[in-house]
Amino acid sequence: MKTIAVHLDRCTGCKTCELYCATERGSNGKTLLKAAQEEVVPKARIRVEGSNQVSVALQCRHCLKAPCIDACLTGALARDNETGAVLLWENNCIGCWTCTLFCPYGVIYPWPERKIAMKCDRCNFMEVPVCVDVCPTKALELLEMSQYEAAIGRKTGRLVGDLCDDNQRGNILLLDLASPNDR
Amino acid sequence: METIHLKTPDPVSQHLLRSAAQQGIDLPWERYEKAQPQDxxxxxxxxxxxxxxxxxxxxxxxxxxxxxxxxxxxxxxxxxxxxxxxxxxxxxxxxxxxxxxxxxxxxxxxxxxxxxxxxxxxxxxxxxxxxxxxxxxxxxxxxxxxxxxxxxxxxxxxxxxxxxxxxxxSISAKVDTLECSTGYGVIPEAPVRVGFSGRPPQGLIDALEKGLLNGPAPSAALLSLGDWLRLDGRYMPIGVTSGEAELLLSSGAIHLLVAGPGTDPGVIALCKQMNVPVVMDYQTADPGDILKQARTRAAQSSYPDLFADVPAGLLTRVIMSPDSFSKTIVNDSVDQVALIGGADTPHLPLGSLAGDLFTALTGTNVKIAGWGDTALWMARRAQVDASVDQPLILENNQGPLLAIKGLAEAEKLHCLKGVCFAGMRDVLDLNIALGLAYIGFRVSIATPIPLHGSNVVNQTLSQLIVENGGELLHFDHPAEAGDLVSWFTAL
Known part of the structure; x- marks a missing residue:
């Protein structure tokens, strides 16, 4: 199963993913300049949150225990057996938007113009999701779960390496969160 | 290299692209691809x-x-x-x-x-x-x-x-026309080649030319990498268009580069990568030393003969004054003129729009005049396509303004079908395009300009221009020849 990994240390909050997701998945023109002129405003299925200090691109995490699937009244939300992605079968969606309330990440959106819900399907029909393709800093990456876990492991290892010297590596590390002035 | 045809339709340029790829040299196209999508x-x-x-x-x-x-x-x-x-x-x-x-x-x-x-x-x-x-x-x-x-x-x-x-x-031209030889064919003519890019001081160019005349063998040639530089009584031979400058450098054919203001940083970086000496300090530069360095570099270097089968250099005449343009129009009994010009742009395959537009419009009995890189591309197309005449080439700095003044002199402004900017080098071109549209001419810009964020602004701008009898056509995509041919022939 593949997932879109977000490297927090690389995301600059440029919102390029938002622009091109809306263009590719929400517009008729399929180019940014055409999409920006369309009367029905194209919508992105990804959202960049955060501040100048930290930003993060949020899209459907395709949870292993997805509350939205349980919440869906008509069974329009279902897991694709092949890819493991949580997909919305638009024909079955009645636009009750219960799923938008249950999503723990807030990444399922109402789509009032079409009276259905809208969510990231990881660009299921494309080789690479458009947000991954356009990210200028490669903060978004399409990884197999095993690669994802390895990447997490590497980053955690680096963090530990940064915080303690070689003699302490492998031991339990306690972070003292109190500021020096409090001591 | 599957996309080579998208970069340029020119066979010699494609040959050089392959060669650069084999050497692992990154050219503007690679940088363009890495920069996608732009902000x-x-x-x-x-x-x-x-x-x-x-x-x-x-x-x-x-x-x-x-x-x-x-x-x-x-x-x-x-x-x-x-x-x-x-x-x-x-x-x-x-x-x-x-x-x-x-x-x-x-x-x-x-x-x-x-x-x-x-x-x-x-x-x-x-x-x-x-x-x-x-x-x-x-x-x-x-x-x-x-x-x-x-x-x-x-x-x-x-x-x-x-x-x-x-x-x-504009400096009042003392001559009507100046000779200019262009194309890859001008490259093999001398064993030592000194390249020029940007706008180096005229004094240095003159001193180098003088040094060449009095210098020892082997003879050297001064060659422009896409910029329009003057020598005594003619233009410096222009080997390539500005979009191909790095392509030519990657071939190893240039033994020293004189880089003036306006030279792209990529050109300088490539020279460093290829160990080609670069002269940027004009105050202390000695013409004798420059030529000596070029000869030394030429003696040390060997490069595969990439230019063995290129067509001979093309000798053209550049129209330098409105008066000269006016006479040409009157003598040739021209009753329809299209102005097409501008610089190479990474948004379009080099020269494809200029060449296709030129061929298509010539077929509709429109006389084409061009400036900048576009004019060079049209001249190249005419060189290989016997069915079309050479375009009129206009002095680069004045470009469309020279032609408009010439048409006004001949009282033939009504013959102007439109002015097309096939590519823009910088914002100066954008201002000229807007200015021409505002004074009542039909103007088109082939590459997108940053106006598509608001339909209201687009409409207001068009309205302000139309009120004065002008027209500004611009696209939300890099234009194709078909878009512009129908626009030119719409009147």
């Missing part, structure tokens, strides 16, 4: 130009994010202000070329172009033009509450000002 907010004009340092503010074109800047600037104003910022820079560039015009008092308008500008100002009940407009525009761009109409009107005035400044910066 979407800037491309749309939704990136705040007000340099208050509180931003940068951006407006979400799809209305989910911010709809105003921090200061409250709205979407329409932001797009219009983006255009004004570009025009302000274009006018500053034009002023740099005409420092004698830097007078806060009104500019004196004269000649055919001056009359056209004057007519527009009178028709729109506007004040006389002066260089202080550039500073006024800077004022408008400082946390201003102006309406989008005011921003656009100022941008159009700066377009007019640019026309006047470029017109006044």
């Amino acid at each position: 979407g907010f800037m491309r749309l004009g939704l990136y705040c130009p007000l340099e208050c340092l509180h931003g940068p503010c951006r407006i979400d074109p799809f209305s989910r994010g911010p709809t105003q800047g921090i200061c409250g600037l709205g979407r329409e104003q932001m797009v219009a202000a983006t255009l004004l910022r570009l025009c302000q820079k274009g006018a500053t560039q034009a002023l740099a070329g005409a420092p004698h015009c830097n007078d806060a008092n009104g500019l004196e308008l004269s000649g055919a172009l001056g009359n056209l500008i004057d007519k527009t100002l009178t028709a729109t009940r506007q004040d006389d033009l002066s260089c202080s407009e550039i500073f006024e525009a800077a004022g408008l761009l400082q946390r201003s509450f102006c309406s989008q109409e005011k921003f656009l009107q100022k941008a159009l005035r700066l377009g007019l000002l640019t026309l006047a400044l470029v017109d006044q910066s």
